[in-house]
Amino acid sequence: MEDVARQHPIGVYDSGVGGLTVVHWLREILPQERIVYFGDTERVPYGGRLPEEIVAFSRQILGFLWEQGAKFVIAACNTSSAIALPVVAPEAPIPLLGMIEAGAKAALDATQNKRIGMIGTQATVKSHAYALALQQLEPSISVYEQACPELVPLIEAGHWEGNPIEHTLNKYLTPLAGHQIDTLILGCTHYPFLLSAIQQVLGQGVVVVDPAEATVWEAAHRLKELDLLSSEKSQEDRYFVSGDPRSFQASATRLGYTCQVEHVDVKKYSIGMGV
Numbered sequence: 001m002e003d004v005a006r007q008h009p010i011g012v013y014d015s016g017v018g019g020l021t022v023v024h025w026l027r028e029i030l031p032q033e034r035i036v037y038f039g040d041t042e043r044v045p046y047g048g049r050l051p052e053e054i055v056a057f058s059r060q061i062l063g064f065l066w067e068q069g070a071k072f073v074i075a076a077c078n079t080s081s082a083i084a085l086p087v088v089a090p091e092a093p094i095p096l097l098g099m100i101e102a103g104a105k106a107a108l109d110a111t112q113n114k115r116i117g118m119i120g121t122q123a124t125v126k127s128h129a130y131a132l133a134l135q136q137l138e139p140s141i142s143v144y145e146q147a148c149p150e151l152v153p154l155i156e157a158g159h160w161e162g163n164p165i166e167h168t169l170n171k172y173l174t175p176l177a178g179h180q181i182d183t184l185i186l187g188c189t190h191y192p193f194l195l196s197a198i199q200q201v202l203g204q205g206v207v208v209v210d211p212a213e214a215t216v217w218e219a220a221h222r223l224k225e226l227d228l229l230s231s232e233k234s235q236e237d238r239y240f241v242s243g244d245p246r247s248f249q250a251s252a253t254r255l256g257y258t259c260q261v262e263h264v265d266v267k268k269y270s271i272g273m274g275v
């Protein structure tokens with residue numbers, strides 16, 4: 001691999017601000033890597049959508065990230081990782097990494113009683129992607145999955161604490177606590193923004209696993225294997241959204257991320273372009 005390809009950015013995409021929780025770990029673990037981020041804020045949430053829509057969106061996004069010169073892409077969206085990646089990875093001109101495998105492995109490392117809870121979108125829960133990945137690693141594991149459809153719209157609207165969040169979390173987490181789980185996977189990249197509220201509802205006896213950290217370590221490993229690790233960050237990160245850049249920027253700023261955000265019409269891209 002030529003030096004120039006190593007200096008290309010890592011593509012990161014999500015339906016909205018959730019992928020910023022992965023950006024957080026990229027900045028910690030791979031600070032020399034440049035990021036090009038896409039948030040599909042015009043079409044968020046993905047969780048209630050049909051699998052064919054989620055696959056079609058992913059093809060468009062990968063076409064855009066390819067055009068941006070991405071050398072590697074992290075699907076920083078569990079819904080897209082569970083539904084789209086198995087379909088698009090074989091067609092994609094760029095190596096892709098999703099959230100599920102590394103998240104499942106991190107949860108398995110954390111559990112003592114082999115009773116793991118997972119919260120995610122309706123589509124992720126319906127796919128049973130985490131349960132399948134966990135059972136493949138350890139057949140005797142028990143996995144309890146809970147869809148939380150109200151959380152992503154609340155988080156995208158800027159509600160990260162207080163009454164509506166606490167009430168909604170109680171509703172979703174109480175049945176999981178009843179299964180005596182000792183580990184909970186945050187199976188949606190939006191949920192780490194609610195980490196302290198989630199930990200408060202479950203108590204300190206439950207280990208809460210954010211798959212983002214393990215996923216970024218896996219990305220570092222893959223980039224090294226592919227001889228694609230960057231030696232220095234030569235340019236600034238770029239952020240793109242399909243919706244209103246101002247509302248994404250306002251959320252990102254409140255979450256502690258300083259970024260200029262640009263609009264892109266992602267619908268005009270597709271995975272086959274320029275390949």
Ligand code: DGL
Nearest residue numbers: 018045046047078079189
């Ligand atoms: N952050 C996405 C995920 O990890 C949210 C999906 C949605 O838009 O519903 O699943």
